Amino acid sequence: MSKKNLAILTILVAIILDQVIKIYVKTHYALGDGFEVFSWFKIHFVENNGMAMGFEFGGKAGKLFLTLFRIVAVSGIVYxxxxxxxxxxxxxxxxxxxxxxxxxxxxxxxxxxxxVIFDDSNHKVATLFADEPYGEMLYGKVVDMFYFPIWSGNLPDWIPFIGGEMFTFFQYIFNPADSYISIGVALLFIFSKQAFPKEEKKVKEFSENQKS
Structure with missing residues:
Protein backbone atom coordinates (compact mmCIF):
# COMPACT_ATOMS: atom_id res chain seq x y z
CA MET A 1 0.00 0.00 0.00
CA SER A 2 1.32 3.44 -0.90
CA LYS A 3 1.86 5.99 1.85
CA LYS A 4 -0.83 8.22 0.35
CA ASN A 5 -3.38 5.40 0.45
CA LEU A 6 -2.29 4.51 3.99
CA ALA A 7 -2.99 8.08 5.08
CA ILE A 8 -6.36 8.20 3.32
CA LEU A 9 -7.44 4.83 4.76
CA THR A 10 -6.36 5.82 8.29
CA ILE A 11 -8.22 9.14 8.07
CA LEU A 12 -11.42 7.65 6.64
CA VAL A 13 -11.62 4.79 9.16
CA ALA A 14 -10.77 7.06 12.10
CA ILE A 15 -13.25 9.83 11.26
CA ILE A 16 -16.09 7.42 10.41
CA LEU A 17 -15.54 5.48 13.65
CA ASP A 18 -15.42 8.71 15.66
CA GLN A 19 -18.68 9.97 14.20
CA VAL A 20 -20.50 6.63 14.40
CA ILE A 21 -19.70 6.37 18.12
CA LYS A 22 -20.66 9.97 18.82
CA ILE A 23 -23.93 9.79 16.89
CA TYR A 24 -24.82 6.48 18.55
CA VAL A 25 -24.22 7.92 22.03
CA LYS A 26 -26.05 11.14 21.19
CA THR A 27 -29.10 9.29 19.84
CA HIS A 28 -29.29 6.60 22.55
CA TYR A 29 -28.49 8.41 25.81
CA ALA A 30 -29.59 11.57 27.54
CA LEU A 31 -26.92 13.91 28.83
CA GLY A 32 -25.26 12.36 31.88
CA ASP A 33 -26.41 8.81 31.10
CA GLY A 34 -24.32 5.81 30.08
CA PHE A 35 -23.35 2.36 31.27
CA GLU A 36 -20.51 0.51 32.97
CA VAL A 37 -18.28 -1.69 30.80
CA PHE A 38 -15.88 -2.52 33.63
CA SER A 39 -15.47 -0.98 37.08
CA TRP A 40 -12.59 1.06 35.63
CA PHE A 41 -14.18 1.86 32.24
CA LYS A 42 -17.54 3.52 31.71
CA ILE A 43 -19.48 5.14 28.90
CA HIS A 44 -20.70 8.45 30.30
CA PHE A 45 -22.26 10.95 27.89
CA VAL A 46 -21.22 14.57 28.40
CA GLU A 47 -20.78 17.57 26.11
CA ASN A 48 -18.41 20.51 26.20
CA ASN A 49 -18.16 23.85 24.44
CA GLY A 50 -14.43 24.26 24.66
CA MET A 51 -11.12 22.52 24.53
CA ALA A 52 -10.12 18.95 25.29
CA MET A 53 -11.00 17.54 28.71
CA GLY A 54 -13.86 19.99 29.11
CA PHE A 55 -11.89 23.20 29.51
CA GLU A 56 -13.79 26.27 28.34
CA PHE A 57 -12.92 29.91 27.82
CA GLY A 58 -14.41 33.13 26.50
CA GLY A 59 -18.03 32.01 26.19
CA LYS A 60 -19.53 32.17 22.69
CA ALA A 61 -16.65 34.24 21.29
CA GLY A 62 -14.14 31.77 22.71
CA LYS A 63 -16.05 28.88 21.12
CA LEU A 64 -15.99 30.60 17.73
CA PHE A 65 -12.26 31.35 18.06
CA LEU A 66 -11.52 27.74 18.98
CA THR A 67 -13.50 26.36 16.03
CA LEU A 68 -11.82 28.71 13.55
CA PHE A 69 -8.41 27.97 15.07
CA ARG A 70 -9.00 24.24 14.62
CA ILE A 71 -9.90 24.78 10.96
CA VAL A 72 -6.69 26.75 10.36
CA ALA A 73 -4.66 24.15 12.25
CA VAL A 74 -6.12 21.37 10.12
CA SER A 75 -4.91 23.17 6.98
CA GLY A 76 -1.40 23.17 8.43
CA ILE A 77 -1.65 19.47 9.28
CA VAL A 78 -2.70 18.66 5.69
CA TYR A 79 0.43 20.41 4.40
CA VAL A 116 -27.87 22.41 13.56
CA ILE A 117 -28.59 18.68 13.15
CA PHE A 118 -29.37 17.64 16.76
CA ASP A 119 -31.86 18.90 19.29
CA ASP A 120 -31.03 19.20 22.98
CA SER A 121 -29.90 16.19 25.05
CA ASN A 122 -30.98 17.49 28.46
CA HIS A 123 -33.21 14.88 30.16
CA LYS A 124 -33.96 13.18 26.83
CA VAL A 125 -32.37 11.40 23.90
CA ALA A 126 -31.48 13.74 21.04
CA THR A 127 -32.97 13.45 17.56
CA LEU A 128 -30.74 13.43 14.49
CA PHE A 129 -31.81 16.00 11.87
CA ALA A 130 -34.17 17.55 14.39
CA ASP A 131 -36.79 20.14 13.40
CA GLU A 132 -35.67 22.37 16.27
CA PRO A 133 -31.89 22.05 16.66
CA TYR A 134 -30.23 23.25 19.86
CA GLY A 135 -27.73 25.69 18.34
CA GLU A 136 -26.18 27.22 15.24
CA MET A 137 -23.48 26.47 12.72
CA LEU A 138 -19.97 26.76 14.29
CA TYR A 139 -21.37 26.55 17.83
CA GLY A 140 -22.08 22.84 18.22
CA LYS A 141 -21.05 21.00 21.37
CA VAL A 142 -18.37 18.31 21.30
CA VAL A 143 -19.61 14.88 22.40
CA ASP A 144 -17.49 12.97 24.95
CA MET A 145 -18.14 9.54 26.42
CA PHE A 146 -15.03 7.57 27.45
CA TYR A 147 -14.49 7.60 31.22
CA PHE A 148 -11.72 5.65 32.95
CA PRO A 149 -12.06 6.03 36.75
CA ILE A 150 -9.18 3.62 37.34
CA TRP A 151 -8.66 4.73 40.95
CA SER A 152 -10.65 6.84 43.39
CA GLY A 153 -9.78 7.73 46.96
CA ASN A 154 -8.51 10.33 49.39
CA LEU A 155 -5.05 11.66 48.65
CA PRO A 156 -2.41 11.46 51.42
CA ASP A 157 -2.40 14.46 53.74
CA TRP A 158 1.27 15.20 53.04
CA ILE A 159 0.57 16.23 49.40
CA PRO A 160 0.62 20.06 49.21
CA PHE A 161 -2.66 21.91 48.52
CA ILE A 162 -4.75 18.83 47.61
CA GLY A 163 -3.78 16.42 50.39
CA GLY A 164 -6.74 14.73 52.06
CA GLU A 165 -9.11 15.53 49.21
CA MET A 166 -11.04 13.02 47.12
CA PHE A 167 -9.31 12.31 43.81
CA THR A 168 -10.16 10.18 40.78
CA PHE A 169 -7.65 8.97 38.21
CA PHE A 170 -8.46 9.35 35.35
CA GLN A 171 -11.24 11.89 35.91
CA TYR A 172 -11.48 13.43 32.45
CA ILE A 173 -14.04 12.23 29.91
CA PHE A 174 -12.96 12.19 26.28
CA ASN A 175 -13.95 10.93 22.83
CA PRO A 176 -12.35 8.91 19.99
CA ALA A 177 -11.05 12.07 18.30
CA ASP A 178 -9.19 13.07 21.46
CA SER A 179 -7.71 9.56 21.58
CA TYR A 180 -6.49 9.83 17.99
CA ILE A 181 -4.59 13.02 18.78
CA SER A 182 -2.95 11.48 21.85
CA ILE A 183 -1.99 8.30 19.96
CA GLY A 184 -0.70 10.33 17.02
CA VAL A 185 1.49 12.50 19.27
CA ALA A 186 2.79 9.36 21.00
CA LEU A 187 3.73 7.80 17.65
CA LEU A 188 5.57 10.95 16.59
CA PHE A 189 7.44 10.96 19.89
CA ILE A 190 8.41 7.29 19.56
CA PHE A 191 9.48 7.76 15.93
CA SER A 192 10.85 11.28 16.41
CA LYS A 193 14.04 10.55 14.44
CA GLN A 194 11.96 9.63 11.40
CA ALA A 195 9.41 12.40 11.96
CA PHE A 196 11.91 15.22 12.55
CA PRO A 197 15.18 14.12 10.89
CA LYS A 198 16.55 17.61 10.30
CA GLU A 199 15.84 18.71 13.85
CA GLU A 200 17.49 15.57 15.20
CA LYS A 201 20.54 16.19 13.00
CA LYS A 202 20.84 19.80 14.17
CA VAL A 203 20.63 18.76 17.82
CA LYS A 204 23.34 16.14 17.24
CA GLU A 205 25.61 18.65 15.47
CA PHE A 206 25.06 21.20 18.22
CA SER A 207 25.94 18.63 20.90
CA GLU A 208 29.12 17.66 19.05
CA ASN A 209 30.15 21.31 18.69
CA GLN A 210 29.61 21.90 22.38
CA LYS A 211 31.88 18.99 23.24
CA SER A 212 34.72 20.13 20.92
Missing part, protein backbone atom coordinates in the same frame (compact mmCIF):
# COMPACT_ATOMS: atom_id res chain seq x y z
CA UNK A 80 2.57 18.61 7.00
CA UNK A 81 1.10 15.24 6.04
CA UNK A 82 1.51 15.83 2.29
CA UNK A 83 5.11 16.90 2.82
CA UNK A 84 5.92 13.72 4.76
CA UNK A 85 4.22 11.53 2.16
CA UNK A 86 6.48 13.04 -0.50
CA UNK A 87 9.51 12.41 1.71
CA UNK A 88 8.40 8.77 2.08
CA UNK A 89 8.94 8.76 5.82
CA UNK A 90 8.25 5.79 8.09
CA UNK A 91 4.65 4.49 7.97
CA UNK A 92 4.27 5.10 11.72
CA UNK A 93 4.86 8.81 11.12
CA UNK A 94 2.24 8.87 8.35
CA UNK A 95 -0.24 7.10 10.64
CA UNK A 96 0.61 9.45 13.53
CA UNK A 97 0.01 12.63 11.51
CA UNK A 98 -3.11 11.10 9.94
CA UNK A 99 -4.51 10.35 13.41
CA UNK A 100 -3.81 13.90 14.60
CA UNK A 101 -5.61 15.20 11.51
CA UNK A 102 -8.52 12.81 12.07
CA UNK A 103 -8.86 13.85 15.70
CA UNK A 104 -8.93 17.53 14.82
CA UNK A 105 -11.48 16.98 12.03
CA UNK A 106 -13.64 14.76 14.23
CA UNK A 107 -14.11 17.49 16.82
CA UNK A 108 -14.49 20.17 14.12
CA UNK A 109 -17.44 18.22 12.71
CA UNK A 110 -19.12 18.37 16.13
CA UNK A 111 -18.52 22.11 16.40
CA UNK A 112 -19.60 22.89 12.86
CA UNK A 113 -22.69 20.74 12.45
CA UNK A 114 -24.02 19.21 15.67
CA UNK A 115 -25.74 22.44 16.71
Missing amino acids: WLASNIKKKVHNAVIIGISLIFSGAVGNIIDSLFYG
Whole structure:
Protein backbone atom coordinates (compact mmCIF):
# COMPACT_ATOMS: atom_id res chain seq x y z
CA MET A 1 0.00 0.00 0.00
CA SER A 2 1.32 3.44 -0.90
CA LYS A 3 1.86 5.99 1.85
CA LYS A 4 -0.83 8.22 0.35
CA ASN A 5 -3.38 5.40 0.45
CA LEU A 6 -2.29 4.51 3.99
CA ALA A 7 -2.99 8.08 5.08
CA ILE A 8 -6.36 8.20 3.32
CA LEU A 9 -7.44 4.83 4.76
CA THR A 10 -6.36 5.82 8.29
CA ILE A 11 -8.22 9.14 8.07
CA LEU A 12 -11.42 7.65 6.64
CA VAL A 13 -11.62 4.79 9.16
CA ALA A 14 -10.77 7.06 12.10
CA ILE A 15 -13.25 9.83 11.26
CA ILE A 16 -16.09 7.42 10.41
CA LEU A 17 -15.54 5.48 13.65
CA ASP A 18 -15.42 8.71 15.66
CA GLN A 19 -18.68 9.97 14.20
CA VAL A 20 -20.50 6.63 14.40
CA ILE A 21 -19.70 6.37 18.12
CA LYS A 22 -20.66 9.97 18.82
CA ILE A 23 -23.93 9.79 16.89
CA TYR A 24 -24.82 6.48 18.55
CA VAL A 25 -24.22 7.92 22.03
CA LYS A 26 -26.05 11.14 21.19
CA THR A 27 -29.10 9.29 19.84
CA HIS A 28 -29.29 6.60 22.55
CA TYR A 29 -28.49 8.41 25.81
CA ALA A 30 -29.59 11.57 27.54
CA LEU A 31 -26.92 13.91 28.83
CA GLY A 32 -25.26 12.36 31.88
CA ASP A 33 -26.41 8.81 31.10
CA GLY A 34 -24.32 5.81 30.08
CA PHE A 35 -23.35 2.36 31.27
CA GLU A 36 -20.51 0.51 32.97
CA VAL A 37 -18.28 -1.69 30.80
CA PHE A 38 -15.88 -2.52 33.63
CA SER A 39 -15.47 -0.98 37.08
CA TRP A 40 -12.59 1.06 35.63
CA PHE A 41 -14.18 1.86 32.24
CA LYS A 42 -17.54 3.52 31.71
CA ILE A 43 -19.48 5.14 28.90
CA HIS A 44 -20.70 8.45 30.30
CA PHE A 45 -22.26 10.95 27.89
CA VAL A 46 -21.22 14.57 28.40
CA GLU A 47 -20.78 17.57 26.11
CA ASN A 48 -18.41 20.51 26.20
CA ASN A 49 -18.16 23.85 24.44
CA GLY A 50 -14.43 24.26 24.66
CA MET A 51 -11.12 22.52 24.53
CA ALA A 52 -10.12 18.95 25.29
CA MET A 53 -11.00 17.54 28.71
CA GLY A 54 -13.86 19.99 29.11
CA PHE A 55 -11.89 23.20 29.51
CA GLU A 56 -13.79 26.27 28.34
CA PHE A 57 -12.92 29.91 27.82
CA GLY A 58 -14.41 33.13 26.50
CA GLY A 59 -18.03 32.01 26.19
CA LYS A 60 -19.53 32.17 22.69
CA ALA A 61 -16.65 34.24 21.29
CA GLY A 62 -14.14 31.77 22.71
CA LYS A 63 -16.05 28.88 21.12
CA LEU A 64 -15.99 30.60 17.73
CA PHE A 65 -12.26 31.35 18.06
CA LEU A 66 -11.52 27.74 18.98
CA THR A 67 -13.50 26.36 16.03
CA LEU A 68 -11.82 28.71 13.55
CA PHE A 69 -8.41 27.97 15.07
CA ARG A 70 -9.00 24.24 14.62
CA ILE A 71 -9.90 24.78 10.96
CA VAL A 72 -6.69 26.75 10.36
CA ALA A 73 -4.66 24.15 12.25
CA VAL A 74 -6.12 21.37 10.12
CA SER A 75 -4.91 23.17 6.98
CA GLY A 76 -1.40 23.17 8.43
CA ILE A 77 -1.65 19.47 9.28
CA VAL A 78 -2.70 18.66 5.69
CA TYR A 79 0.43 20.41 4.40
CA TRP A 80 2.57 18.61 7.00
CA LEU A 81 1.10 15.24 6.04
CA ALA A 82 1.51 15.83 2.29
CA SER A 83 5.11 16.90 2.82
CA ASN A 84 5.92 13.72 4.76
CA ILE A 85 4.22 11.53 2.16
CA LYS A 86 6.48 13.04 -0.50
CA LYS A 87 9.51 12.41 1.71
CA LYS A 88 8.40 8.77 2.08
CA VAL A 89 8.94 8.76 5.82
CA HIS A 90 8.25 5.79 8.09
CA ASN A 91 4.65 4.49 7.97
CA ALA A 92 4.27 5.10 11.72
CA VAL A 93 4.86 8.81 11.12
CA ILE A 94 2.24 8.87 8.35
CA ILE A 95 -0.24 7.10 10.64
CA GLY A 96 0.61 9.45 13.53
CA ILE A 97 0.01 12.63 11.51
CA SER A 98 -3.11 11.10 9.94
CA LEU A 99 -4.51 10.35 13.41
CA ILE A 100 -3.81 13.90 14.60
CA PHE A 101 -5.61 15.20 11.51
CA SER A 102 -8.52 12.81 12.07
CA GLY A 103 -8.86 13.85 15.70
CA ALA A 104 -8.93 17.53 14.82
CA VAL A 105 -11.48 16.98 12.03
CA GLY A 106 -13.64 14.76 14.23
CA ASN A 107 -14.11 17.49 16.82
CA ILE A 108 -14.49 20.17 14.12
CA ILE A 109 -17.44 18.22 12.71
CA ASP A 110 -19.12 18.37 16.13
CA SER A 111 -18.52 22.11 16.40
CA LEU A 112 -19.60 22.89 12.86
CA PHE A 113 -22.69 20.74 12.45
CA TYR A 114 -24.02 19.21 15.67
CA GLY A 115 -25.74 22.44 16.71
CA VAL A 116 -27.87 22.41 13.56
CA ILE A 117 -28.59 18.68 13.15
CA PHE A 118 -29.37 17.64 16.76
CA ASP A 119 -31.86 18.90 19.29
CA ASP A 120 -31.03 19.20 22.98
CA SER A 121 -29.90 16.19 25.05
CA ASN A 122 -30.98 17.49 28.46
CA HIS A 123 -33.21 14.88 30.16
CA LYS A 124 -33.96 13.18 26.83
CA VAL A 125 -32.37 11.40 23.90
CA ALA A 126 -31.48 13.74 21.04
CA THR A 127 -32.97 13.45 17.56
CA LEU A 128 -30.74 13.43 14.49
CA PHE A 129 -31.81 16.00 11.87
CA ALA A 130 -34.17 17.55 14.39
CA ASP A 131 -36.79 20.14 13.40
CA GLU A 132 -35.67 22.37 16.27
CA PRO A 133 -31.89 22.05 16.66
CA TYR A 134 -30.23 23.25 19.86
CA GLY A 135 -27.73 25.69 18.34
CA GLU A 136 -26.18 27.22 15.24
CA MET A 137 -23.48 26.47 12.72
CA LEU A 138 -19.97 26.76 14.29
CA TYR A 139 -21.37 26.55 17.83
CA GLY A 140 -22.08 22.84 18.22
CA LYS A 141 -21.05 21.00 21.37
CA VAL A 142 -18.37 18.31 21.30
CA VAL A 143 -19.61 14.88 22.40
CA ASP A 144 -17.49 12.97 24.95
CA MET A 145 -18.14 9.54 26.42
CA PHE A 146 -15.03 7.57 27.45
CA TYR A 147 -14.49 7.60 31.22
CA PHE A 148 -11.72 5.65 32.95
CA PRO A 149 -12.06 6.03 36.75
CA ILE A 150 -9.18 3.62 37.34
CA TRP A 151 -8.66 4.73 40.95
CA SER A 152 -10.65 6.84 43.39
CA GLY A 153 -9.78 7.73 46.96
CA ASN A 154 -8.51 10.33 49.39
CA LEU A 155 -5.05 11.66 48.65
CA PRO A 156 -2.41 11.46 51.42
CA ASP A 157 -2.40 14.46 53.74
CA TRP A 158 1.27 15.20 53.04
CA ILE A 159 0.57 16.23 49.40
CA PRO A 160 0.62 20.06 49.21
CA PHE A 161 -2.66 21.91 48.52
CA ILE A 162 -4.75 18.83 47.61
CA GLY A 163 -3.78 16.42 50.39
CA GLY A 164 -6.74 14.73 52.06
CA GLU A 165 -9.11 15.53 49.21
CA MET A 166 -11.04 13.02 47.12
CA PHE A 167 -9.31 12.31 43.81
CA THR A 168 -10.16 10.18 40.78
CA PHE A 169 -7.65 8.97 38.21
CA PHE A 170 -8.46 9.35 35.35
CA GLN A 171 -11.24 11.89 35.91
CA TYR A 172 -11.48 13.43 32.45
CA ILE A 173 -14.04 12.23 29.91
CA PHE A 174 -12.96 12.19 26.28
CA ASN A 175 -13.95 10.93 22.83
CA PRO A 176 -12.35 8.91 19.99
CA ALA A 177 -11.05 12.07 18.30
CA ASP A 178 -9.19 13.07 21.46
CA SER A 179 -7.71 9.56 21.58
CA TYR A 180 -6.49 9.83 17.99
CA ILE A 181 -4.59 13.02 18.78
CA SER A 182 -2.95 11.48 21.85
CA ILE A 183 -1.99 8.30 19.96
CA GLY A 184 -0.70 10.33 17.02
CA VAL A 185 1.49 12.50 19.27
CA ALA A 186 2.79 9.36 21.00
CA LEU A 187 3.73 7.80 17.65
CA LEU A 188 5.57 10.95 16.59
CA PHE A 189 7.44 10.96 19.89
CA ILE A 190 8.41 7.29 19.56
CA PHE A 191 9.48 7.76 15.93
CA SER A 192 10.85 11.28 16.41
CA LYS A 193 14.04 10.55 14.44
CA GLN A 194 11.96 9.63 11.40
CA ALA A 195 9.41 12.40 11.96
CA PHE A 196 11.91 15.22 12.55
CA PRO A 197 15.18 14.12 10.89
CA LYS A 198 16.55 17.61 10.30
CA GLU A 199 15.84 18.71 13.85
CA GLU A 200 17.49 15.57 15.20
CA LYS A 201 20.54 16.19 13.00
CA LYS A 202 20.84 19.80 14.17
CA VAL A 203 20.63 18.76 17.82
CA LYS A 204 23.34 16.14 17.24
CA GLU A 205 25.61 18.65 15.47
CA PHE A 206 25.06 21.20 18.22
CA SER A 207 25.94 18.63 20.90
CA GLU A 208 29.12 17.66 19.05
CA ASN A 209 30.15 21.31 18.69
CA GLN A 210 29.61 21.90 22.38
CA LYS A 211 31.88 18.99 23.24
CA SER A 212 34.72 20.13 20.92
